[in-house]
Amino acid sequence: TYVITLKPLRPMVDGQVAVVSFQNPAGGDPLIVNQKIWPKLPHITLTSPPLTCVVKDKPYSVSIRIEDASGTLLQSIDTTMTSSEDQTMLPD
Numbered sequence: 001t002y003v004i005t006l007k008p009l010r011p012m013v014d015g016q017v018a019v020v021s022f023q024n025p026a027g028g029d030p031l032i033v034n035q036k037i038w039p040k041l042p043h044i045t046l047t048s049p050p051l052t053c054v055v056k057d058k059p060y061s062v063s064i065r066i067e068d069a070s071g072t073l074l075q076s077i078d079t080t081m082t083s084s085e086d087q088t089m090l091p092d
Contacts, residue, residue, distance in 0.1 A: 002048035002081055004062065012039040015069025020046050023060040025087075026053040037066070056086040 002022050022031040031048050046064065059080035066075040
């Protein structure tokens, strides 16, 4: 599972969502997560579905879109995540 924590630098408002596209280590289509942003929380935690085929030290791309209630893009973030462990070392 990918876990990303964001700390808002300005106040968030009701109706905003994070749309996250995680590269699928098993191949195929990216894993897409739509997560509501709770404006009163000090941070936003984004979590992917369970993963398979993770390779140690391989960067996997992650794209995050912060959208308002109407779907208008407020911010986009492109980054990578790298596992320090191979899938064979991770629990099921």
